[in-house]
Amino acid sequence: MxxxxxxxxxxxxxxxxxxxxxxxxxxxxxxxxxxxxxxxxxxxxRGPAGSPLTVAEWLQRWLDNRQGAPSTVTGYADHVRRYLSPLLGHLLLAEVAVAHVEEMFQVIAREHQEAGRRLSAATLDRIRATR
Incomplete structure (x- = not known):
């Protein structure tokens, strides 16, 4: 056969x-x-009008439609506000690559170190889980 x-x-x-x-x-x-x-x-x-979305636009749409425990949604919103939008928001969603995400985590680690704040692996995992 x-x-x-x-x-x-x-x-x-x-x-x-x-x-x-x-x-x-x-x-x-x-x-x-x-x-x-x-x-x-x-x-x-693409966005609603057919034009490409930025990461910031997509994240806002995602948050607006996110359901779940209020504490979880609040945590997601905090990660978007503090890390994801400032560091990746300017990129077009279609252009995001692994290198961009790796660079974002390097910047986060460097900023925490320079400010003398501790950055745990659990915090990085929670940021990574925001998607």
């Missing part, structure tokens, strides 16, 4: 316009199991 051939992975591409250097910016993401999954991801990367 012959194995059924699958399509493989679906990809999306989002045109972001020209950057400060005058070059075109594009985002390409892959590995989606279906066309529908790729289209859903593309919709999430």
């Amino acid at each position: 012959a194995a059924e051939r699958s399509h493989g992975s679906w990809y999306l591409r989002l045109e972001l316009g020209t950057g400060p250097d005058g070059r075109r910016r594009r985002v390409r993401r892959g590995g989606f199991p279906t066309r529908k999954a790729a289209l859903e991801a593309l919709v999430r990367l």
Whole structure:
């Protein structure tokens, strides 16, 4: 019996316009199991008007629709206000990479050290869990 051939992975591409250097910016993401999954991801990367969202815009929409224990939502809002929006908010959601997140954690650690404040691994884990 012959194995059924699958399509493989679906990809999306989002045109972001020209950057400060005058070059075109594009985002390409892959590995989606279906066309529908790729289209859903593309919709999430765009705002209501179809234009790309910044991380700050996306985080605000996420917080506005967040449900759960009040203390948990308050903690998320605090992480967004103190760390995520100031350090990542200016980026387009489609352009966020692992390197940006790693740099954010380095900045957080450096700021705490310079201020003489202790930064626990648990705090970093809670910030990381805010998504």
